Amino acid sequence: MSYRVAAFTDTYLPTVNGVTYTIKSWREWWERSGSKMDVVYPSSDGHRPESGEHPIRSLPFPFYDGYRLGTPRIPKAVRNAELVHAHTPFSIGLGGLRLARDRDIPFVASYHTPTSEYADYVSPTDSVASVVSKVSEAYERWFFGRADAVLAPSEATRDHIREEVGVDTPVEVVPNGIDTERFRPVETDDFLDRHDLRGDRPLVGYTGRHGYEKRLFELIDAAAEMDVTVVFGGDGPARRELERRATDRGADARFLGFLDREEMPAFYSALDVFAFPSPVETQGLVALEANACGTPVVGANAGALENTIADGETGYHYESGDVDDFRTAIRRTLGECETLRETCLDRREEFSVEHAVERLGDVYERVSAETT
Template identity: 30%
Template structure:
């Protein structure tokens, strides 16, 4: 099968969406499928044997500087036409991937769209709430052009349906249980994360340092936690537009900011912590929580978004209401001081993570591609809308 894929984010940027795209590309290649990926920024020319088309882009310098916005051009559509895809997959369509949606419609191609980031909700966190309703309308319009829409957690399936997105199904969660495992812990990384105090109780966060992650909530949580668990430390692994502000707010004597880590260092950082804190209320899944669980480290997360889809409250970690500072302190203190409970939860978390492989998740996506293709051609809908009718360039069905 040939898949033309459009994504709003890709390497070298690192986040949950990029990780899912990267792992999916790898397994699609192993399964014999071919992908032509369109991505903004400075992506590699290929990944896992698939060609990557670099799309001209610009930075949202003052709003979200690490995000590169791809600029649609006619050359993109011509590359897609010459590829003759069986199906088009648009990842989180907002801008570049939105062009993928419209290009697929113009060429009468089967379309699958995946919903990874609740952009309308992010507008509130980024203090541009006036754009919430226009963003919601735009995303609904784009997704409803697709034969199949996928969300990465059960709560986000509900959320998508709530905003009027149709034909929604679940993209199964997955995690790399070979790369992330308890044995990756090292004394060297523990010393690094605790600023030379490896014996100190250690809370960790891994991910983007951005306003919508609600990381500022941990400032008071950690202050009160140290009253209960003297010497407790926090390691913040990652980078982003909110990093400098966070460095000003957290106690520098008990907090380490490592910047981006990857590969063996990232795996060691996960596994070397005692507990993972995840206060974000805007996650569609929370892949970093799964990676922590695969590392045998229980997670305390917000009871919001897709996180309850990952954490079994009381078994693999704890769920806490976002604004309940006392609840956060209680759960973190329990795991830091009760080594038996922490070890049992860590084992349960690892066992749960082992149930979800990238291979199985990718096989499910391939089935959804097949459904999109079958639906498109068996329930063929004529191109609609004055612009599509006027400028349509329908392509014949790819059968080889």
């Protein structure tokens, strides 16, 4: 059964992150079946809207580079939607909630990011951050409590929504999924030459936002006492501090900046280990992209990475915050690279976006039946 879906999000192209990638991928697969999914998002320089994309007036968010604040308005083009899907609880998401209530149609909300984890960005002191965190969770409880279904990308995130945020709404686990047609092992010679990464040292890398909450300094500290080259793709507010830390610690670290999406399979394929110290992930999409390219992952045993990484199969966990344990896990993974690579490739289809969108359609159908 097909639905005209209006998706509301506060992050979209040209910003590249897990939320943007998920919305774009879901939309493409949803529309392959003949259905419709419009996207309402903050206007931004650098992206020309395509058919079905509806930018609304926005301003830069002063505390978090790369994000913009849009207004909770509803473009006329989406007023005939049969279902609303909010990918944010904030202003643009409120516009989606209003549309759903005005038209008496199903309202689904995805939980992409624990907002309380980012309290430090807007708080000058720890005490203020604590208050902001509590207010954020109360607001999340209010917003997601008004949805007909909440989507969580992992079991860990589902448990967080139920137990810590305290949402009573049904929570469905719908993994974001990855494009296995794109993310697969590829030839890496051109990529290595272009970024001057050839050498005898193993490559241990990370790509994504360089945010302080990602705890990327743990990777710098772990690599400083290893004979490896650390490769960072992406950018963010913590980059300069990471560069200084790498220099101070004597770590061989290369910062490539934002990589074109077409380069990402080669980036992952070139690595011997993908390192992911972030304890705040709701799924850890880049870990699955790395696995799909045959690269094992070492990640924190916190947040969704507890589920995303299968110990001894697709990589290894380490105790979050324990740099010695991180270093040990990287060494162990380097020693088992070939075996882990084979398991990663055997499991790659389990996390395809096609399967994710099939599950998404099941949720849409259920909430539509329950609200009619």
